[in-house]
Every structure is written in structure tokens, then in C-alpha cells.
Amino acid sequence: MDRRRFLQSSIAAGVSAALPASQAFAAFQALTQVTGDVRAVTGEGREISLEQAAVQELVDSLRGNLLMPGNPGYDVARRVLNASIDRHPALIVQPTGVADIQNAVTFARERRLLLAVKCGGHSFAGKSTCDGGMQIDLSLFRHARIDPQSRTAYVAGGSLLAALDHEAMAHGLVTPAGTVSHTGVGGLSTAGGFGRISRRFGLTLDNIKGVDIVTADGNLVRASGEENPELYWGVRGGGGNFGIVTSFRYALHPMQRQVIGGEVVFPLDRARDLIRFYADFSVQAPDDLYIDFYVNATASGQGSGAGFHICYSGPENKAEAVLAPVRKLGEPAFTNLGPVDYVAIQRSWDYTDFRNIGEYMKSGFVNEYPDNMLDAAISGFEADPGRNTMLYFQQSGGAIGRVPVAATAFPHRNALAAMMVLASWPLDTDGSRHIDYLRDYWSTIEPRTDGFYTVDVANEAQQYVNNNYQGNFPRLLKVKKQYDPDNLFRLNANIAPA
Numbered sequence: 001m002d003r004r005r006f007l008q009s010s011i012a013a014g015v016s017a018a019l020p021a022s023q024a025f026a027a028f029q030a031l032t033q034v035t036g037d038v039r040a041v042t043g044e045g046r047e048i049s050l051e052q053a054a055v056q057e058l059v060d061s062l063r064g065n066l067l068m069p070g071n072p073g074y075d076v077a078r079r080v081l082n083a084s085i086d087r088h089p090a091l092i093v094q095p096t097g098v099a100d101i102q103n104a105v106t107f108a109r110e111r112r113l114l115l116a117v118k119c120g121g122h123s124f125a126g127k128s129t130c131d132g133g134m135q136i137d138l139s140l141f142r143h144a145r146i147d148p149q150s151r152t153a154y155v156a157g158g159s160l161l162a163a164l165d166h167e168a169m170a171h172g173l174v175t176p177a178g179t180v181s182h183t184g185v186g187g188l189s190t191a192g193g194f195g196r197i198s199r200r201f202g203l204t205l206d207n208i209k210g211v212d213i214v215t216a217d218g219n220l221v222r223a224s225g226e227e228n229p230e231l232y233w234g235v236r237g238g239g240g241n242f243g244i245v246t247s248f249r250y251a252l253h254p255m256q257r258q259v260i261g262g263e264v265v266f267p268l269d270r271a272r273d274l275i276r277f278y279a280d281f282s283v284q285a286p287d288d289l290y291i292d293f294y295v296n297a298t299a300s301g302q303g304s305g306a307g308f309h310i311c312y313s314g315p316e317n318k319a320e321a322v323l324a325p326v327r328k329l330g331e332p333a334f335t336n337l338g339p340v341d342y343v344a345i346q347r348s349w350d351y352t353d354f355r356n357i358g359e360y361m362k363s364g365f366v367n368e369y370p371d372n373m374l375d376a377a378i379s380g381f382e383a384d385p386g387r388n389t390m391l392y393f394q395q396s397g398g399a400i401g402r403v404p405v406a407a408t409a410f411p412h413r414n415a416l417a418a419m420m421v422l423a424s425w426p427l428d429t430d431g432s433r434h435i436d437y438l439r440d441y442w443s444t445i446e447p448r449t450d451g452f453y454t455v456d457v458a459n460e461a462q463q464y465v466n467n468n469y470q471g472n473f474p475r476l477l478k479v480k481k482q483y484d485p486d487n488l489f490r491l492n493a494n495i496a497p498a
């Protein structure tokens with residue numbers, strides 16, 4: 001044991017005698033002892049051995065944690081929201097600051113390690129965890145600071161949306177974010193960011209003024225309209241392809257705290273007429289109305305229905321006129337549509353249970369609502385007592401569609417909605433038949449879609465992923481070659497540099 005580790009251990013031992021157990025544990029946790037060489041895999045899938053001394057040096061270089069199988073916290077860190085993803089990284093680094101991120105990235109690059117980056121862990125496909133590589137889990141790297149004068153939010157790259165919404169609204173300010181507040185800023189802001197006020201203020205990525213990002217060479221780079229503008233362009237839609245964003249700077253907009261929001265739900269047998277209503281009504285909606293349509297069949301049948309999720313953030317005296325067509329649809333089976341605090345509605349879909357379910361999803365953007373697509377969406381929808389089944393349209397348009405396609409790397413500006421079909425089932429049951437069903441169902445709809453939201457990419461063929469970036473792909477490829485020529489950041493909608 002070198003002098004530094006000896007001193008650290010002695011101090012830790014002294015401290016642990018004086019502190020309650022929980023605090024003593026926190027002081028001790030960073031001192032992971034590496035007991036031997038570590039088997040790992042490279043990004044190309046080659047098995048390698050990491051020398052004990054090198055891994056120990058990495059541990060010693062961190063202020064945050066390095067976790068290995070068996071360490072307390074390892075099983076929580078490696079997991080993502082989709083509980084059917086069960087992967088085991090060889091090493092998990094939990095940085096507490098930028099220097100830790102730089103050290104971890106440098107270690108991974110020098111050994112060509114498979115590298116996963118986890119912020120909120122919402123990646124459906126499980127891109128933020130891995131088998132045998134290194135996971136950088138940003139859950140100890142969370143912070144949001146608001147500067148009301150310049151209307152800017154400074155948000156650490158591991159933060160969840162909840163912090164951004166909560167802190168900004170304390171100043172009567174907002175930036176558009178997703179609809180579930182424990183989603184991470186890292187994955188959502190670099191890929192898109194559709195939410196309840198995006199039709200007014202654009203996607204989350206349209207509101208990024210600049211980022212600090214640790215690129216594959218381990219350097220901390222500032223990217224904005226003035227500094228490294230190509231990287232700035234690429235980060236806004238290129239997902240995690242270029243590095244780890246350590247700080248987002250978001251533009252903020254004044255907005256009232258109270259909006260009108262909630263659900264309006266009808267019995268399942270209304271699904272066919274409601275989807276047609278949605279196709280007509282949603283495309284004419286003003287920017288300050290956000291309306292999603294869904295059909296939801298639960299395993300038990302309880303709570304099943306077809307309906308709308310609404311958030312109206314415009315002038316109060318216009319609300320009833322804007323919402324009148326929805327009110328005219330008849331008496332709903334359930335509704336809670338009414339005045340609601342914006343931060344509360346942003347949290348209203350958060351999960352409070354442990355996700356003991358497997359999930360599978362297919363999705364794509366829709367630029368129009370042809371009859372045959374609407375028919376296919378309803379005809380192919382099957383309730384099943386073994387799963388929850390959902391068809392969902394998340395509305396786009398408004399300000400999102402007024403940004404030129406080449407202004408950011410995100411190309412899907414013509415979309416009216418992001419359409420999704422999802423199945424979820426208890427983890428202790430076989431999900432394969434639900435996955436088969438969903439694939440068949442989606443195959444009848446997919447021809448009417450135009451690309452997909454990159455956050456949903458599973459293991460699709462490279463050409464399919466490239467095509468999805470549409471005309472922005474060649475420029476993205478140039479940025480990738482400049483900032484990540486060896487494809488260290490590959491667990492994403494990957495832009496393969498070779």
C-alpha cells in the first residue's frame with residue numbers, strides 16, 4: 001500500500017470510530033480495494049485483462065466511487081429503468097466532478113474499453129449500461145443553478161429534469177423538458193426533448209445555449225455558437241456520440257406557474273373515433289396547447305381506456321375556447337383536467353414503484369395521419385391479460401417545426417408526433433410473445449412513419465441509424481471523426497467514424 005492509501009485508510013479508520021455508521025461508510029466507500037486483475041471487454045468486443053495496479057490507480061485518481069461486482073451500490077448503479085435489461089459492467093465509475101469524468105474517459109480510451117454513460121437511466125434499449133465494459137454513472141453529479149438575470153440554467157450533466165423544472169420555476173422561468181421528471185438531462189437534451197411546452201419554446205435541445213463536454217481525448221471542451229460551433233451543432237441531436245456533457249446551459253423563458261392540464265379518458269371502444277378526432281384537432285392546435293393521444297389496455301383491464309393528456313399553458317381566458325372541442329367529445333370515464341401547478345404536472349407521471357417489469361417499445365415519427373395508418377394503429381391494438389399494451393402519440397409541431405432542419409443535428413422537424421407502441425409485463429413471466437406481438441403490430445404501422453427518435457435505437461443496422469440522421473448525417477460524421485475518431489462513445493444511435 002502506498003503512502004497516500006495508507007494515510008487515507010488510517011484517516012478513514014479514525015473517522016469511522018468517531019462517526020455514526022452511515023457517515024463512516026460514506027467516507028470509506030471511495031477506497032475500493034482492487035484485489036486482482038479485472039477481466040473486461042473492448043468496444044469491439046475483445047476480451048482483455050486490466051492490470052490490478054492500473055485499476056487501483058484509477059480508484060486513487062477519483063474523488064467519487066469506483067464500483068466492481070460485489071461492491072455496495074454496484075447493482076443499483078448498473079441497472080436502468082427498463083428492468084428487463086440486466087447487464088454487468090466490469091467497472092462503474094461514479095464521478096463527483098469533471099476531473100473524475102476526465103480520468104475515467106482517459107482510462108477507458110487508453111484501453112479501448114466498451115463505455116456506457118448513464119444519466120437518468122431511461123434508455124429503453126439499455127444503452128447506458130453494458131456487459132464487461134466501463135459504465136460512467138453520473139448519479140452523483142447532479143446540480144441545477146439558475147441565473148434569473150440572464151435567464152440561463154446551468155445544469156450538471158448527471159441531473160434529472162426535476163431539478164431543472166423545480167429550480168427554474170422558482171424564478172417564474174421554464175425551459176421545455178420531457179414529461180417524466182426522473183428522466184436525465186443527458187440523454188434527453190442531446191437527442192431531442194419533447195414535452196408539455198415544446199410546441200411553445202422548441203425542443204430541449206433548441207434551448208441549449210452551450211455545453212461543457214469531456215470529449216474522447218479526455219479534454220474538457222466548451223461548445224457554443226462562438227466556441228467549437230460544429231461540436232455545438234452536433235451535440236444538439238447527435239446524442240452521446242461526441243463525449244460526456246458535464247454542464248448544459250439552457251435558455252429560460254418566463255411562464256406562469258399555473259397551467260391547465262390532466263387526462264381526459266374514455267372507454268376503450270371509443271379509440272377508433274378518438275384517433276380520428278386527434279388527427280384533425282391536434283394539427284390545428286395553437287402552440288400553447290399540448291395534446292397527446294393514447295390507447296391503454298392494462299393486464300387486468302382496470303384503468304384501461306383511450307384518451308388525451310393535455311397541458312394548456314396559454315392565456316387563462318382563452319382556455320375554454322381552445323379546449324371546447326375536447327369537452328364536446330362527451331362525458332369521459334375519467335378526467336382530472338383543470339388548473340395545475342406546472343412543476344406538479346411535470347412530476348405527475350413519475351414512477352414511485354420499483355420497475356419490476358420488462359418493457360419493449362417501437363416508435364417512429366409521423367408527418368401525416370393517413371387513414372390506413374390510423375386504421376392499422378387501432379386494428380392491430382390487442383389487449384392481453386399477460387401485459388399492459390399502449391399506443392401513444394406524443395405531439396410535436398409548433399415551435400419545434402419552425403427550426404430549420406440544418407440548424408441543429410436533429411432533423412425530424414416536420415413530424416406531427418412521435419408515435420410509440422409499448423408492451424410491459426411482469427419480469428418473472430416470459431416476455432418473448434409480447435415482443436413478437438409488438439414487432440408484428442409495428443410492422444403494419446412503420447411504413448407510414450418517417451425515421452425514429454434516436455433515443456429509442458436498439459441494435460438496428462448501421463445504415464438504418466445513418467439514414468435516420470437524414471441530410472445531417474455527413475456533417476455529423478465529420479464532427480464524430482474530429483472528436484471521437486476511435487468511437488469510444490458508441491453506445492448510442494451511433495455515428496460510426498470508420
Ligand SMILES: Cc1cc2nc3c(=O)[nH]c(=O)nc-3n(C[C@H](O)[C@H](O)[C@H](O)COP(=O)(O)OP(=O)(O)OC[C@H]3O[C@@H](n4cnc5c(N)ncnc54)[C@H](O)[C@@H]3O)c2cc1C
Binds near residue numbers: 081177190191240245
Ligand atoms: C418513462 C420515460 C418517459 C420519457 N419521456 C420522454 C419525453 O417526454 N420526451 C422526450 O423527449 N423523451 C422522453 N423519453 C425518452 C428519453 O428522452 C430518453 O430515453 C433519454 O435517452 C433519457 O435520458 P437519460 O439520461 O435518462 O438516459 P440514460 O439511459 O441515462 O442515457 C441515454 C444515453 O444518453 C447519453 N447520455 C446520458 N448522459 C449524457 C451526458 N451527460 N452527456 C452526453 N450523453 C449522455 C448516453 O449516450 C446514453 O447512452 C422518455 C423515456 C422514458 C423511459
